[in-house]
Structures are given as C-alpha cells and as structure tokens.
Amino acid sequence: MIDLILTIIGEILIAVGVFCSLVASIGMLRFPNFFVRLHAATVGSMGGSFLPIIGAGLIALGSDFPDKWMFFGGLIVAAIIVMLVSPAGSHALARATHRARVAPVEPKVTDHLKEDEDEKEGEKD
C-alpha cells in the first residue's frame, strides 16, 4: 500500500515537472528580455528538474529494486544540489548582466542595485 502511494506521489511530481518544463520553454520563447527570461529558466530548473528528481526518488523507493535506498539517497543529494545551485547561478547571471548593462531592466518597479551603484560613484567623486 505504502509503495503504491509513494509511486503515485512520484508520478504526480514528475507530471508537475513536465508541466513546469513546458511552461518554462514557452516562457523562454515568448518573454521579452533577459531578466524575465531568466525567471522562466529558473522555473524550468526548479520545477522542471528539482521536482522530477524527487519524484524519481520516490518511485525508486516504492518499487522493489535491490538497494533502492541507495538510489533514493543519490537522487535526493542530486535534488538538493540542483535546489541550491540553480537560484545562486541565476542570481550571479542576473547580477553580472545588470553590472555589464547589456540588457534593459524592464519591467521594473525600483532598481536598488542601480541606486547602490550610483551612491558608490557619488562617494568616489
């Protein structure tokens, strides 16, 4: 019984991952500029990789492999690494792009990074 529940939860997570990957790819094509596309890419890596990896781990746990805990552990570690690295990577990308001023910061409400940079430049002068 518990095996069946684990397998179903895993399959649901993989289905959510498929949906997120689809949404992310549509977003990458349709969104107007770099920063908004970065958002779509992060949806793809968190929803499209993190969740399916967890789902695959749960399916492995629900089946009757020999060493299924080893598969589960490996997948969980991989998922944690994806979860940690993907936001940090997109943060570094966004920051570098903002500093290089190669993409327009649109649509925006405020731009604290630019305010900080202006303040620093003001101090230098």
Added chain:
Amino acid sequence: MNTKTVISLLVIISSLLAISYAIADQATGVIPQTGLRNLASFYLENTLNPSNKSYWTASPEATSAIVWDYRGFDTFFETSVFYLAIVGCTLVFELYEPPKSKTTKQTELGLTIIVKVITKIVGILIVCVSASIALHGQLTPGGGFQGGAALAVLPILFIITMSRFALDRKVNDTSMIIIRALGLCGIGITVILPLFLGFITNNNAYIIQNQMKPDALVSLPSTIADKMMGGSLWMLNVSEYIAVGAGFTLAFLLLSLPERSFKKILEEEKYATY
C-alpha cells in the same frame, strides 16, 4: 523568412536526411555481432564468481575490475601520462611567484555573498559525493578517476566565486604537489604489496595482483566487515582519487593565473642574453 533562417533550416533538414540515410542504409560501419565475444564472456563469468575463484576479482562492478585488475597495467600507464601532463604544467608555470602582499580585502573580490555561501555549502556536498563515487568504485559505477574529477569541480567553483587569491590562502601549489605525490605513493605501494605478501608467505606473486591466481596464491582482503572491497581495487581507487583530485586542482590553480603575474618575467627572459 530571411536568408539566415532558410539556410539554417536547410542545414538541419539535410543533416537529418543524411543521418537517417546513414542509419537506414547501414552506412555506419559493420553492425556489431549480437552474441558475446570470448573475452566478454570470460569477464562476465569470472569477475564475481565465488564458486570458481581461480580468476575472480572479488568485485561486483565489472568495469572497475577490468580497469584496475584485468587491465591494471594499462590504467597504471594512463595514470603516469596524467602525472606527466601535470608535471609539464608545473614546469611551464615555474616562473610564477605567488603574490606576497594582499592589498585588496577578500570580501571585495569575487561574486556576491549569496553565491559565496551557496558555494561553501555545495563544496561540502561535492566532497561527499566525490568521495562516495571513489569509495564505492568497487560496488557501483564510478571509481578513483571519476571521483577525483568530481572533486576537482570544487577548486573551479572557488576560483570563480571567491577569486583565485582567496583560494591561494587555503591551498598552494606545493601542498597540492605533496598530496598528489601521496596518492601516487598509495598506488605504488598497492601495486608492490602482493610481492611483499608473496615474499613473507613464500608464494609466487605478480605485480598489481589482486586475488589469488592458480599459480600465485597471494590475495588481498576481498571483504572487510562483510562488505565487498574488491581486494586492491578500493586501495587503488582511493589513491587515484587523491592523486587525480590534487592533480586537477594544481592544474586549475596554475591555469587560472593572471597573465600579468608572470608577464614581466617573460619579457625579461625575452631580452636576456645567453
């Protein structure tokens, strides 16, 4: 549709057609035979065969067994080639002297605090994962070289996020050379160990011997605490892990040197009179 789109579409379609023609017409070469070759069936029969231990390796992972046992000499010389490449790398960068005074604060170098913290957390994970790849080499796919290559991701991440000068305070070239030499010593000791065992027990023995052969009754421990260790395989994997990790770290440290740190010396050499 502009010309660029048309050309790229044509390239994609023609390469698809070419590949499908090649596959359909069997133009990819000789189709491999479906049956097992003699060598493959020998490996499959003997790698983990507790009932007939005359040529077994005590390792459930056939790839590691072939790499470090049946084809041990080949891997030994591959390790030597890699070692020589690193030696060449250090020789080329012999000119470099590490910067003595650090005027820039560490916090000002590198990427933002978010990336630095994540790198530190992921660094611990990388060490754990690479060690498990290396230590499980005799049980699951993986091994010393793969583990060492995974470990070498760590210095690259640190160089990118924290800057090279921050990494310089933690590790330096000399310590990496020493660690690498320790790993290579481990490989050397494991390779010669059967000879010592054979000398003590008055038996025949081969270099890089793992388990007993019909004419050489020396074998390294195949199980430790009921876990399959594969005799010499895990020792060689651990040594290779240390050696490859340190070697790649050394190579990345040297390759990430800014040119200006040795450009002056190079210019002096250019105008020197011999």
